[in-house]
Amino acid sequence: MSWTFFHKLGSPKWFYEISGKLLPWLTAFSVLALVIGVVWGLVFAPQDYQQGNSFRIIYIHVPAAILAQSCYMMLAVAxxxxxxxxxxxxxxxxxxxxxxxxxxxxxxxITGSIWGKPTWGTYWEWDARLTSMLILLFxxxxIIALRMAISNRDTxxxxxxxMAIVGVVNIPIIKYSVDWWNTLHQPATFTVTEKPAMPVEMWLPLLVMVLAFYGLFALNLLLRMRLEVLRxxxxxxxxxxxxxxSA
Incomplete structure (x- = not known):
């Protein structure tokens, strides 16, 4: 069954048809989760006892950082x-x-730098987490520049x-940098084995925002892939x- 699905996924026509059916559901889920997460996080979540309202930028920063790493892992798998x-x-x-x-x-x-100024007193510090994230951007x-520089599609x-496979070694460095080295950055907000470090009324809207970002990523990716398949x-x-x- 899984191999049949795998082979179907290799068909551009099948992908175009099934992705078209998923788009309305992804759109509804992403918009709903984003609205709930933004309102819950920015309006109803309590202030942090140390950072006050400045901590609320985590509802953008953390989902973006998680998605940035997950997306690169997807590139390596692809x-x-x-x-x-x-x-x-x-x-x-x-x-x-x-x-x-x-x-x-x-x-x-960018959001990390904005958060860092009131929290650490500086927009940027060359510690392990920030530097490894900058390397991820490079x-x-x-990958984008290499694609544009080579005219032959197969090459x-x-x-x-x-390049995507080789670069994936940076992902565990980003994840464990706060444990391996002495950095300004705080430990991970979500872990599989440990209880979240923040109260439930703070991390629940954050979880909703993470899901919203994943939904928006999937939606954006499918739309871009559908256009590329047609091309x-x-x-x-x-x-x-x-x-x-459609004409």
Missing amino acids: GIVGLVWRMKLADVALQCAAPIGAWMTFVAL LYFG AAKATAV REHKARWVREILEK
Whole structure:
């Protein structure tokens, strides 16, 4: 059953059809979760006893940082699938997800700097967590630039896949940097084995915002992938039929 789904996922036509059915549900979920998370976090969540209202930026910073790392891990998986099984959609996913991941990393760095000024007294410090996140942004830029620099699609797909796989070593460095080195950055907000460090009325809206960001990422990724699939498969009969219906 799983292998059948895997092979179907390799079909651009099947992906286009099934993604079209998912888009309305993803849109509704993402918008609803975002509205609930923003209102809950910015209006109803209590102030932090040390940071006051300035802590509320975590409702943007933390989801962006988590998504930035998750997106890069997805790039590495897509790179492996593309190299091993030569699946077209793996390269499409890698190409379309990289700019989203770069933006999320940028948002995480900017919001972290804004948060850092009142909390640590500085916008930037070259500690392990901040530096490794900056390296992640450069990795995203590198993948995007490498794709644009190579005109041959197959060569570009292989090169970006290799870069994504090699660069994934930075993800555990980001995650465990606060444990391995003495940094200004606080430990992880969510862990699998330990109870959250903040009260439930603070971390529940944060969890909702994380889910909202994942929903928006999936929505944005599917839309970008659908456009890229149409561009790559423009000579296929099923694409011509779609274009004729929409004309």
